[in-house]
Amino acid sequence: MKRDLLTIRDLSPEEILYLISRAAELKAKWAQGTFQPTLTGKILGLIFVKPSTRTRVSFEAAMYRLGGQCIFMTAKDSQISRQEPLADTARVMSRYVDALAIRTYAHSDVEELARFSSIPVINALTDLFHPCQILSDLLTIKEKRGNLNNLCVAWVGDGNNVAHSWINAAALLGFTLYLACPKGYEPDSKILEWGRREGKGKIHLVDDPRKAVATADVLYTDVWASMGQEGEAETRKEVFRPFQINESLLAAAPSHALVLHCLPAHRGEEITDEVMEGPQSVVFDQAENRLHLQMALLDWLVSGNK
Numbered sequence: 001m002k003r004d005l006l007t008i009r010d011l012s013p014e015e016i017l018y019l020i021s022r023a024a025e026l027k028a029k030w031a032q033g034t035f036q037p038t039l040t041g042k043i044l045g046l047i048f049v050k051p052s053t054r055t056r057v058s059f060e061a062a063m064y065r066l067g068g069q070c071i072f073m074t075a076k077d078s079q080i081s082r083q084e085p086l087a088d089t090a091r092v093m094s095r096y097v098d099a100l101a102i103r104t105y106a107h108s109d110v111e112e113l114a115r116f117s118s119i120p121v122i123n124a125l126t127d128l129f130h131p132c133q134i135l136s137d138l139l140t141i142k143e144k145r146g147n148l149n150n151l152c153v154a155w156v157g158d159g160n161n162v163a164h165s166w167i168n169a170a171a172l173l174g175f176t177l178y179l180a181c182p183k184g185y186e187p188d189s190k191i192l193e194w195g196r197r198e199g200k201g202k203i204h205l206v207d208d209p210r211k212a213v214a215t216a217d218v219l220y221t222d223v224w225a226s227m228g229q230e231g232e233a234e235t236r237k238e239v240f241r242p243f244q245i246n247e248s249l250l251a252a253a254p255s256h257a258l259v260l261h262c263l264p265a266h267r268g269e270e271i272t273d274e275v276m277e278g279p280q281s282v283v284f285d286q287a288e289n290r291l292h293l294q295m296a297l298l299d300w301l302v303s304g305n306k
């Protein structure tokens with residue numbers, strides 16, 4: 001049976017922890033020069049409807065390191081832009097490649113593609129979720145902190161796709177998550193409700209960022225206007241101003257707290273230059289780990305290695 005990664009909820013807690021430790025193992029092997037490719041002759045197809053730097057390049061680099069190859073296309077280059085049904089695209093692509101990574105707007109499009117594909121489908125970001133980001137962020141946190149025990153993460157900003165994936169991860173792994181979001185920009189209520197139920201009271205929605213960071217090991221933020229929300233950017237700048245991660249907010253957090261951002265960042269908006277370049281920021285190690293985690297993910301999904 002093929003497996004897909006459309007949301008973190010497609011994984012069991014054990015599988016999440018397996019991917020994190022496998023990524024660390026592959027990273028170490030690569031650094032030591034003892035890495036053995038496991039996907040020679042395999043092909044990853046990438047369909048990207050939205051722009052990307054990290055996700056595209058880290059997936060392609062991951063596949064090349066594993067010994068495989070990639071075929072990248074934007075929706076514009078393909079017949080998807082001329083309304084070929086996703087169900088047909090899925091069945092055709094399944095005859096050519098061994099896995100598909102897709103980045104698009106509607107999460108239902110990824111579900112449709114997965115339903116009709118006989119190969120693993122990976123969500124490379126939708127309006128609703130960004131699972132690969134959070135899996136690799138957990139690797140970064142584990143590396144920096146030594147473990148994920150009694151973890152407390154503070155999300156400061158928009159209740160968006162990345163926040164939704166944090167809710168899923170917190171509920172499944174049982175860590176504490178504070179979400180500080182402006183009124184009207186909270187996470188999707190169904191996702192939050194599910195998270196609160198499954199997370200056994202450890203997921204909290206607050207409106208004061210200081211409250212969110214007070215006991216946090218990790219401060220996390222993301223752009224105020226996600227891809228597709230460009231038209232709302234000016235309004236959002238006003239609403240989100242009190243939700244900036246700056247020196248003053250960082251001072252309200254424990255001194256050991258790490259600062260993460262999925263990137264790309266809008267310096268001076270959701271995060272200041274000082275904090276992003278400061279000693280608590282690990283954003284570039286975080287970006288690097290996309291590569292290592294996705295190597296583990298592709299290896300697991302395509303070769304079935306465990």
Ligand code: CP
Pocket residue numbers: 051052053054055056125133262263264
């Ligand atoms: N963090 C992330 O997904 O970045 P890209 O949009 O550059 O892929």
Ligand code: NVA
Pocket residue numbers: 125160161162222223225226227262263264
């Ligand atoms: N929330 C952002 C994440 C970018 C990686 C967006 O969807 O644009």
